[in-house]
Amino acid sequence: xxxxxxxxxxxxxxxxxxxxxxxxxxxxxxxxxxxxxxxxxxxxxxxxxxxxxxxxxxxxxxxxxxxxxxxxxxxxxxxxxxxxxxxxxxxxxxxxxxxxxxxxxxxxxxxxxxx
Amino acid sequence: xxxxxxxxxxxxxxxxxxxxxxxxxxxxxxxxxxxxxxxxxxxxxxxxxxxxxxxxxxxxxxxxxxxxxxxxxxxxxxxxxxxxxxxxxxxxxxxxxxxxxxxxxxxxx
Numbered sequence: 001x002x003x004x005x006x007x008x009x010x011x012x013x014x015x016x017x018x019x020x021x022x023x024x025x026x027x028x029x030x031x032x033x034x035x036x037x038x039x040x041x042x043x044x045x046x047x048x049x050x051x052x053x054x055x056x057x058x059x060x061x062x063x064x065x066x067x068x069x070x071x072x073x074x075x076x077x078x079x080x081x082x083x084x085x086x087x088x089x090x091x092x093x094x095x096x097x098x099x100x101x102x103x104x105x106x107x108x109x110x111x112x113x114x115x
Numbered sequence: 116x117x118x119x120x121x122x123x124x125x126x127x128x129x130x131x132x133x134x135x136x137x138x139x140x141x142x143x144x145x146x147x148x149x150x151x152x153x154x155x156x157x158x159x160x161x162x163x164x165x166x167x168x169x170x171x172x173x174x175x176x177x178x179x180x181x182x183x184x185x186x187x188x189x190x191x192x193x194x195x196x197x198x199x200x201x202x203x204x205x206x207x208x209x210x211x212x213x214x215x216x217x218x219x220x221x222x223x224x
Binding site: 035040041042043044045048059090102103104105106107108109 | 124158159160161164199201205211212213214215216217219
């Protein structure tokens with residue numbers, strides 16, 4: 001079934017550890033995104049990709065990095081986690097509709113806690 | 116720069132009452148506006164888009180370019196409408212979304 005998958009769903013990790021948040025989609029979409037969301041707060045775009053080997057930084061500055069080696073896979077990496085990285089991370093992908101507009105589909109999110 | 120503002124963090128109404136979630140935006144071009152909803156323990160999902168002029172689950176939203184608003188309305192709220200609602204704007208880039216801060220709707224029995 002076409003979907004967006006994120007793993008892990010929950011992660012508690014100590015300061016200084018390297019972590020990778022996984023995002024995969026089987027929807028055949030070219031464009032993918034990472035958002036950061038604090039509880040009850042707005043979503044902030046931190047990374048996006050238009051396709052393989054394309055990555056850009058979003059509106060919110062982030063110490064994380066991303067890669068896009070395969071169309072369906074868009075992992076996010078933190079080289080050295082800090083408590084300020086504690087947040088929810090949402091992955092999304094989009095397709096262009098017949099009207100020319102785009103619709104974004106979201107994964108279930110990864111809730112990261114850095115102690 | 117594009118910006119989306121949702122002035123109410125929390126909106127609490129009784130079942131059967133009308134509900135209006137406010138959304139204002141700033142954008143110099145012709146934006147496309149969306150409402151996304153996140154029910155408890157579920158992922159964020161698209162509720163409706165202004166370009167479709169559709170009614171989904173009884174909700175409607177009209178784009179008012181003069182007032183730069185895209186308020187979400189429902190004449191009779193139901194308990195299952197309780198959720199977090201986000202207004203979002205897409206500008207000329209077409210696929211980049213700017214989200215508002217969200218409004219939590221609580222519908223009391």
